[in-house]
Amino acid sequence: MTVELGHFALVLALALSIVQAVVPLAGARLESTQLMRVGEPVAVAGFLLVAAAFATLVHGYVTSDFSILNVWENSHSAQPLLYKITGTWGNHEGSMLLWVQILTFFSALVAVFGRNLPPSLRANVLSVQGMVGTAFLLFILFTSNPFTRLVPAPFEGKDLNPLLQDIGLALHPPLLYLGYVGFSVAFSFAAAALIEGRIDAAWARWVRPWTLMAWAFLTGGIAMGSYWAYYELGWGGFWFWDPVENASLMPWLAGTALLHSAIVMEKRSALKIWTVLLAILTFSLSLVGTFLVRSGVLTSVHAFATDPTRGVFILAILMIFIGGSLALFALRASSLTAGGLFHPISREGSLVLNNLILSTCTATVLVGTLYPLLIEALTAEKISVGAPFFNLTFIPLAIPLLIAVPFGPQLAWKRGDLLAAAQRLFAAFAISAAVIIGVLFFVDRASTVAALGIGLGFWLIFGSLTDIVFKAGVGKASPGVVFSRLKGLPLSVFGTAVAHAGIGLTVIGLSCVTTMQVECITVMKPNDVVEAGGYTMRFREIAALKGPNFGEDRAVFDLTGPDGRRLGEIASSKRIYTARAMPTTEAGIRTFGFSQLYVSIGDATESGLVVHAWWKPQVTLIWWGAVVMMFGGFLSLCDRRLRVGVPTRRKAALQAAKG
Template sequence: MIIELGHYALVLALATCLVVSILPVIGARRGDAAMMAVGTAGTYAMFMLVAFSFAALTYGYVFSDFSVQNVFENSHSLKPMIYKVSGVWGNHEGSMLLWVLILTLFSTMVAFFGTNLPDRLKANVLAVQAWITTAFTLFILLTSNPFIRLSPIPAEGQDLNPVLQDVGLAIHPPLLYLGYVGFSVCFSFAIAALMDGRIDAAWARWVRPWTLAAWVFLTAGIAMGSYWAYYELGWGGWWFWDPVENASFMPWLAGTALLHSALVMEKRDALKIWTVLLGIIAFSLSLLGTFLVRSGVLTSVHAFANDPTRGVFILGILVIFIGGAFTLFALRAPMLKAGGLFQPISREGALVLNNLILTVSTASVLIGTLYPLFLETLTGEKISVGPPFFNITFGLLIIPLLLAIPFGGGVALTEFGMR
């Protein structure tokens, strides 16, 4: 019964997402405070419903309910409790439910801590968050339902992949998702600013804490995953340039650039358009990483799934959100007022230099990761781009970054410490 209630709660969460996706935006355009307030109340409801759904699935794992296909395929009655619980997200379906749970958690935090935000901006941000939540909740219900029942009920489960039964892997995915999904808030603020056609230093001040939180979680998640790969898989190095590792590294690089850019914008009211663009890029790369891990287009020890149907669905999400965001940016960016100026040889100039190097580094990793896929799609030829390419290209770019860090990075740390 609890499993069915969890499934039903997820359906109700989808219905709530649709309401929050529409009414606050209309209220923001009309200046209707009541309609804008729906965003806050609806966001709280979304989180509670998804949290209940996740708790119901966790209940199935903790009490070894093998009538649930997801539990049967990824758990065993004799497993230690830590691996029963981590088994919830040690598979594609459960990990996507965790993804949506964290997404609604961040939305709820914006609703709760955003009391100082202008009502119009807050309503639009929560609506954009609800758009993303709607897409991924629909993805779970249509292609990755974790609540499917089995009949007859198996006597025992198949157990979780032994490689995943590790303390590091119990912690790694939640940290990584907190980083991935945390950048959705930056994305939502960027889209909301473009919808309003107005952005200022106050916007950067609101975005910066969310960027920092996402960056810290993603850093911890990458470090934990790298350590696990080092001692568990015996790759012989801390970073293997595996395509799925790159998928998490790219939003980290873009997020680091976004932090630098937001600091310059907050202090000098400069780099407005560039900061908005980085907010879009950081989360777009997070979505791209989700697609690469779950579509089956890449072969990796990290990959969760190889179902083409799921891959096509996530690709559709990418096209809608990334394509829509860049289209909106192209239409509205020329209308934004240019920011202030600063001297090239200055603290802000050092931050901008770091910013540019990080952006080019991100592009080099992106090209090396996706080029084999494009080549195979266009010509049928299969090639691999491995450590030699990344060590040379990324290594040459990282040297000037290391030289600039004492100036730009030091300024960034000073600014964060002072606030």
């Protein structure tokens, strides 16, 4: 009976989504306050109904209810409880339910926290959100129902894909979807503004917090997915330019451009048309990513579904929302004003440069991802576009952008002084130049690329701090005045500096690990020794172990540091999951500072055990940089100026006194 209640809750949620899509829009057209306000309680009720359905599916997994087809295909009674819960979204149907859950969550947030918006704009935003929700609820109910029954119920389940039985599944998909789906709010704001035919600086101020929130979550989701693949697949890499990896990178790049473009629109009423178009394209790229993962056009470790029927349905959703929004944009574009003018050397100009390069990077990744699919569809010939293409096209575009990043905050609005900005950044330049020389002379004289990359990372970090240093008057004012100025700076200033510094950390990590890592592949027997990065591993033994739902051959190595000191052990294993008879490799990882020793074992041969060892200098900075970027995004989100309609403390006190 519980399953039927979950299914019924989805049907009711669909009915409410239709009401949300139609009634507020009609109210805005008829200028009826009562009809426009219908969207708010309906959005909240829709969220609660989808939450009830989602809780029902989680209950089915936790109790191992194998009468549910979805649970039978993706769970097992011997599975640890954590993986039973995360297994709820470790499959196509459950992950789509999570997708819709997050969509309705954002709709409810707009309904609850958007009461300061103009009534017609709020009604139109909720209406567009309702349209998206209706489309995906129809998709779930007609092609991907997670509550389909099995009669009679099997005694045991098939087990979850072993690669997904990891803590990474608890974090990666929810974070990624909060980013993917979060951009739907920016899309809805853009569509609502086009419906009304009015776009101004206030619109940019309203859309910025939603974009910032989605961007921060997507940053965390991509980083978590990268680290998960790094340690779970046993291949030692952190990015493969897999089409599905690219599908998450594209909306991140477009969302980054949207975030900066919205700043120009809010501060200077410029780039209006471009900002609206970016809002449409960012969510459109999220929909493209959803299509790639679930249509069956890709064979990937990340892909969830291979049913062409589902692909056709999602393709129809893409055509309706992407085509419809672009058609609406084309219809309204001629009536929209471009906004204020500015000098090329200005903060606006630096943000336009940012947008141009990010958009070109996005287009490059899009072409490289879709071109093989297009060729296969037209000629039935399979081709591969991999890392060499993306490295040769993406990196040369990204480097000039990263060099220019510290200049932006140093330039004035409307007209800036490039020479003065360069003078303020002299200390950051001197530090980065000293780092480059230090790396060449004391670390690796042969690796000029590594030195330049590390120097670029330090340039980003100290260039970002320069803005705060000058605004606080460090070196020119007394410590008390400096502290007072720091307290008075908006949180968004700190958030921007932190996010840019996070990019610098990631650049340092990428530069070090791609140019200076040490790799060793050998065949070992007990007591054999291998060295990587100055660390010595002695093969002690290989032992057979038993897990809750898997068998494991675990190779143990005694680890000795460069100074000859014993550092304990490091272990890697091969697992066979009983239900699926599927092998996996569990890498052994030891972290030293920001560097890691990474060990992965292969198959046993007559000569011994194949062992693959890497020394990866500063590799964790790749992901710590993303965490810092994410923190910078949320720090900016805490700025009171981004909470539209929230009065300052002084105003709030005056209002309370008057009341």
